[in-house]
Amino acid sequence: MRVAVLGCGAIGGDVARAVRDGAVPGAELVGVVHAASADPPDLPVLDVDTATRRADLVVECAGQRALAEHGPSIVDSGTGLLVVSVGALADDALAAKLRTGPGALHLCTGAVGGLDLLSAAAPGLDAVRIVTTKKATTLVQPWMDERQTARIRAATGPLELMRGPARQVTAAFPASANVAASVALAVGDWDRVEAAVVADPNAPMTSHVITARGAAGRYRFEIGNRPSERNPATSGIVAHAVLAAVARLARPGGRFA
Ligand SMILES: NC(=O)c1ccc[n+]([C@@H]2O[C@H](COP(=O)([O-])OP(=O)(O)OC[C@H]3O[C@@H](n4cnc5c(N)ncnc54)[C@H](O)[C@@H]3O)[C@@H](O)[C@H]2O)c1
Numbered sequence: 001m002r003v004a005v006l007g008c009g010a011i012g013g014d015v016a017r018a019v020r021d022g023a024v025p026g027a028e029l030v031g032v033v034h035a036a037s038a039d040p041p042d043l044p045v046l047d048v049d050t051a052t053r054r055a056d057l058v059v060e061c062a063g064q065r066a067l068a069e070h071g072p073s074i075v076d077s078g079t080g081l082l083v084v085s086v087g088a089l090a091d092d093a094l095a096a097k098l099r100t101g102p103g104a105l106h107l108c109t110g111a112v113g114g115l116d117l118l119s120a121a122a123p124g125l126d127a128v129r130i131v132t133t134k135k136a137t138t139l140v141q142p143w144m145d146e147r148q149t150a151r152i153r154a155a156t157g158p159l160e161l162m163r164g165p166a167r168q169v170t171a172a173f174p175a176s177a178n179v180a181a182s183v184a185l186a187v188g189d190w191d192r193v194e195a196a197v198v199a200d201p202n203a204p205m206t207s208h209v210i211t212a213r214g215a216a217g218r219y220r221f222e223i224g225n226r227p228s229e230r231n232p233a234t235s236g237i238v239a240h241a242v243l244a245a246v247a248r249l250a251r252p253g254g255r256f257a
Helices: 010-020 048-054 064-076 086-090 092-100 115-124 146-154 166-172 178-187 237-250
Strands: 002-006 028-033 057-060 080-083 105-107 125-134 159-165 193-199 206-214 217-225
Touching: 002 010, 002 048, 010 028, 010 237, 028 048, 048 064, 057 064, 057 237, 064 080, 064 086, 064 092, 080 086, 080 237, 086 092, 086 166, 086 178, 115 125, 115 178, 115 206, 115 217, 125 178, 146 159, 159 166, 166 178, 166 193, 178 193, 178 206
Parallel strands: 002 028, 002 057, 057 080, 080 105, 125 193
Antiparallel strands: 125 206, 159 193, 206 217
8 A cells, every 4th residue: 555644743754754664564655745844854755746646545644724725635536545633524514525535534543542432332322521631831722812821821730721512622722632523523423522621731641531421331531642752732642543544454354443
């Protein structure tokens, strides 16, 4: 399977180098597409059209805006697309375009787990919540006013920044609340999932606590991820989740589906 990586930052850079170095049997790197001023010296750089033409699978690691910009033309060309910025699918029109194909749309589990069980239990679930706690400074957003930004920077303990439907929260924190979208996509309902984002200056790890209950049972998943050394807003595990997804697509069979 020929793989191109869209976005060569903390996640995409690690993914591209691992695929280049043969870490994923059955997958080879054709190149990376990036938006930074300097090319990565050690990776083949392509424009997005060439990458789409040469690859069987484009792996999006570039953010929700880049996915909205390039995703539709990638699937339209028949090339597969593996998405890490799943929060972009909160836009129903974009999600419909990406699902139309003919290229197949695949979603990466990213920073969280338990999505398979939530998906299985979804028809009977009546309350689903995800609370994400991150280092305070990584949660400052361009739409925040000065007072709110100052409050986050001065926080000495946990501070809840937003609580609401997953669709609203993932749009407000596009680089930090893709996990809320992952849970909503697993459950198949953007409005049934309540998401909260908490800023904590003392959080040693990024945590996600997912709780759900309903006819099938009661569920609680607690995840503590170490932040990536290259981007503290991202967890180091995400690149590994992408590589696991590429491995499943490159050599299907004998793995959890
Ligand atoms: N699903 C999850 O659990 C999860 C977790 C963490 C991050 N994410 C998503 O992954 C994205 C990437 O995370 P990261 O830590 O690698 O970010 P990063 O900022 O380190 O890297 C993003 C890279 O994408 C590039 N880019 C931006 N727009 C582009 C475009 N139009 N074309 C090509 N390249 C473009 C940037 O130049 C940058 O190099 C985040 O924005 C977030 O949406 C998802």
